[in-house]
Amino acid sequence: MHLCSLGGAAELNCPAAAARARRTWWPGHGGSRGGGSRFLCCSRSLSEGCPSAPRLHPHPLGGAAPSGGGASLVSLPRAPSYTEPAVAEYSKELDVAVRVVQMACSLCQGVQEALLGRGADQVKAKEDDSPVTVADWSVQAAVSWLLAESFPGERVSIVAEEDVRSLLEEEEQTGPLLDSVVSAVNGCLREAAAYGLTAAAPPEGGLGRREVLEAIGRCNSVGGPEGRHWVLDPVDGTLGFVRGDQYAVALALIDGGEVVLGVLGCPNYPMRREWLDYHHRYYRAAARVAPAAAAGGWHRGCVMYARRGAGEAWMQPLGPHRAAAAAARPVRVSTVDDPAAATFCEPVEKANSSHAFAAGLARSVGLRNRPLRVYSMVKYAAIARGDAEIFMKFGRSGYREKIWDHAAGVLIVQEAGGVVTDAGGRPLDFSRGIFLDGLDRGIVACSGASLHAKIIAAVDASWDSSEL
Numbered sequence: 001m002h003l004c005s006l007g008g009a010a011e012l013n014c015p016a017a018a019a020r021a022r023r024t025w026w027p028g029h030g031g032s033r034g035g036g037s038r039f040l041c042c043s044r045s046l047s048e049g050c051p052s053a054p055r056l057h058p059h060p061l062g063g064a065a066p067s068g069g070g071a072s073l074v075s076l077p078r079a080p081s082y083t084e085p086a087v088a089e090y091s092k093e094l095d096v097a098v099r100v101v102q103m104a105c106s107l108c109q110g111v112q113e114a115l116l117g118r119g120a121d122q123v124k125a126k127e128d129d130s131p132v133t134v135a136d137w138s139v140q141a142a143v144s145w146l147l148a149e150s151f152p153g154e155r156v157s158i159v160a161e162e163d164v165r166s167l168l169e170e171e172e173q174t175g176p177l178l179d180s181v182v183s184a185v186n187g188c189l190r191e192a193a194a195y196g197l198t199a200a201a202p203p204e205g206g207l208g209r210r211e212v213l214e215a216i217g218r219c220n221s222v223g224g225p226e227g228r229h230w231v232l233d234p235v236d237g238t239l240g241f242v243r244g245d246q247y248a249v250a251l252a253l254i255d256g257g258e259v260v261l262g263v264l265g266c267p268n269y270p271m272r273r274e275w276l277d278y279h280h281r282y283y284r285a286a287a288r289v290a291p292a293a294a295a296g297g298w299h300r301g302c303v304m305y306a307r308r309g310a311g312e313a314w315m316q317p318l319g320p321h322r323a324a325a326a327a328a329r330p331v332r333v334s335t336v337d338d339p340a341a342a343t344f345c346e347p348v349e350k351a352n353s354s355h356a357f358a359a360g361l362a363r364s365v366g367l368r369n370r371p372l373r374v375y376s377m378v379k380y381a382a383i384a385r386g387d388a389e390i391f392m393k394f395g396r397s398g399y400r401e402k403i404w405d406h407a408a409g410v411l412i413v414q415e416a417g418g419v420v421t422d423a424g425g426r427p428l429d430f431s432r433g434i435f436l437d438g439l440d441r442g443i444v445a446c447s448g449a450s451l452h453a454k455i456i457a458a459v460d461a462s463w464d465s466s467e468l
């Protein structure tokens with residue numbers, strides 16, 4: 001199946017697409033019913049010789065419910081089944097997940113802005129000393145609520161990082177916190193219509209303390225090999241978040257132990273690579289002086305998403321649904337396979353991954369570029385869209401990686417054409433519950449098989465002499 005571009009010469013030249021457009025018009029990709037859409041499914045394959053078929057992939061959200069801004073995703077009828085069954089699988093889940101992550105990113109942006117203005121007293125420490133903020137609990141509550149309301153009648157299982165107990169303990173020790181969370185959650189849910197999730201809007205008056213606590217507490221699933229489990233890291237890279245730097249909102253769906261869809265919201269990772277080197281505070285300052293440039297969206301972050309087996313991954317800018325979906329585009333890993341030209345990513349914090357071991361590997365493989373040190377799963381996003389070629393993580397011995405720190409990013413990289421395994425070259429196993437148990441030494445994500453093979457061989461060659 002291929003797509004014809006709606007509204008341009010391609011569509012006019014394609015009778016199959018035009019006829020289908022008259023019969024069943026669905027905005028495959030974020031357009032309104034009145035026009036402005038980019039894609040329309042054409043039933044003729046490339047081999048059947050549609051003269052105008054550009055080599056475009058159908059957008060993965062195309063087979064789901066209509067995506068006009070303000071429409072209720074859940075209450076409107078499903079799109080006609082022009083997509084093949086395999087392609088349509090999980091399309092509603094992916095559509096909802098993208099909208100939910102968009103809303104969560106918007107919530108985070110508000111909290112981060114306030115946090116940077118107000119200072120460190122807004123940042124709390126968890127039992128393991130890692131930071132946590134209003135955003136972590138608020139996103140978890142909002143996502144939990146939105147998923148439950150979007151899939152009524154289903155038992156929605158969610159594995160997520162935060163828990164109610166730590167929120168209540170914090171409230172007891174350091175003062176009012178829950179009210180800030182309730183207010184952030186309601187602020188987020190009030191935007192449901194703008195993101196096309198009207199059916200998931202909160203009741204009049206908003207959610208109360210009890211409902212917010214319940215929503216957070218519902219995310220206590222432990223995952224595993226059976227059934228469906230949503231996997232959420234509400235704010236991945238909280239240290240980056242509190243420092244005004246990169247962080248991610250990560251949502252994945254595991255079905256039968258396999259990651260079947262992944263959505264990664266990266267609020268400070270702009271759509272255009274050339275803006276990457278600028279700190280996001282600079283974008284905001286620049287946007288104030290030149291609002292026209294801001295309207296172009298160059299300063300905003302992005303949301304990436306993929307569905308297992310589709311062989312493609314997509315990216316859209318942050319923002320309400322209609323505009324964001326209209327600006328979506330596919331992403332692909334880099335084609336660089338010469339180590340001398342490749343860039344590798346690693347965590348900023350050397351406590352989270354050995355910089356020394358990675359530097360040794362880089363030398364032995366012939367990587368010459370400076371490492372790209374980035375907080376959070378934004379590293380996976382960088383690989384998926386070709387901003388870097390390699391991501392390596394070697395935690396200290398005994399550290400157990402959690403599924404919410406990897407599930408969404410791994411799938412997006414794989415579907416964008418990359419390879420992700422443990423450092424022994426084996427696939428990551430997301431079927432074992434909360435932890436990525438059985439992981440051999442570390443995690444290696446690469447844009448291609450050749451670089452991946454070189455890194456894996458280098459790990460083997462140097463592991464015994466390392467202190468890991």
Ligand SMILES: Nc1ncnc2c1ncn2[C@@H]1O[C@H](COP(=O)(O)O)[C@@H](OP(=O)(O)O)[C@H]1O
Binds near residue numbers: 239349353375402
């Ligand atoms: N000692 C450790 N070793 C490896 N990873 C760790 C770690 N301590 C925390 N992490 C994980 O690393 C994540 C941050 O990744 P990175 O270092 O790449 O930015 C944290 O996510 P959270 O910030 O969501 O807690 C946390 O899950």
Ligand SMILES: [Mg+2]
Binds near residue numbers: 233235236404405
């Ligand atoms: Mg995390």
